[in-house]
Amino acid sequence: xxxxxxxxxxxxxxxxxxxxxxxxxxxxxxxxxxxxxxxxxxxxxxxxxxxxxxxxxxxxxxxxxxxxxxxxxxxxxxxxxxxxxxxxxxxxxxxxxxxxxxxxxxxxxxxxxxxxxxxxxxxxxxxxxxxxxxxxxxxxxxxxxxxxxxxxxxxx
Numbered sequence: 001x002x003x004x005x006x007x008x009x010x011x012x013x014x015x016x017x018x019x020x021x022x023x024x025x026x027x028x029x030x031x032x033x034x035x036x037x038x039x040x041x042x043x044x045x046x047x048x049x050x051x052x053x054x055x056x057x058x059x060x061x062x063x064x065x066x067x068x069x070x071x072x073x074x075x076x077x078x079x080x081x082x083x084x085x086x087x088x089x090x091x092x093x094x095x096x097x098x099x100x101x102x103x104x105x106x107x108x109x110x111x112x113x114x115x116x117x118x119x120x121x122x123x124x125x126x127x128x129x130x131x132x133x134x135x136x137x138x139x140x141x142x143x144x145x146x147x148x149x150x151x152x153x154x155x156x
Contacts, residue, residue: 034062035101035137037145039108042073042118042131046152052125054079054116054133054147058099059106067138068099068107073147074132077120084112093117098138127151 040056054073060066071079081096099114101107109115125131127149135143 034064035060035066035135035141035143037133037135037143040133040145040147042125042133042147042149044121044125044127044149044151052076052118052121053111054118055109055111056133056145056147057106057108058101058135058143060101060103063103065103066101066141068101068135069138070098070136071116072134072136073116073118075122075125076118076131078118080117080119081109081114082117083114125149 036059038057038059040054042052042054044052054071058068068081071081073079081099082093083096085092085094096114099107107114129149130146131149133145133147137143
């Protein structure tokens with residue numbers, strides 16, 4: 001019977017104020033998958049229209065490796081995982097189809113290494129704001145985080 005006041009308050013909130021029931025937090029999805037995110041940020045390009053870049057560390061507390069199959073970023077037209085590679089004295093980017101996050105380990109996406117190239121960003125994405133990032137693992141689990149948005153000048 002102790003739940004009755006809580007249920008009544010929730011229903012009153014939804015009816016009067018238009019509140020929505022709370023959805024399952026992204027952190028619980030991340031814990032279920034064993035993967036969590038830290039140090040996440042989206043760096044806007046210096047020249048408008050050029051690609052932005054997303055950086056983060058994905059850590060896996062589970063006993064089995066996980067694989068990042070794809071990434072979604074709210075307000076982006078296209079999101080691709082890349083690695084910076086040097087061959088024959090030339091540095092370039094290689095597209096990655098997936099990235100393994102080892103069991104009890106981590107993988108870092110950082111400038112000059114693995115990174116997420118973000119193209120076609122909405123004009124509403126501005127420095128000081130946040131956008132949602134979703135990692136989609138190969139088992140279908142999703143890990144979500146808010147990416148603080150930075151200008152290229154402020155990320156130096």
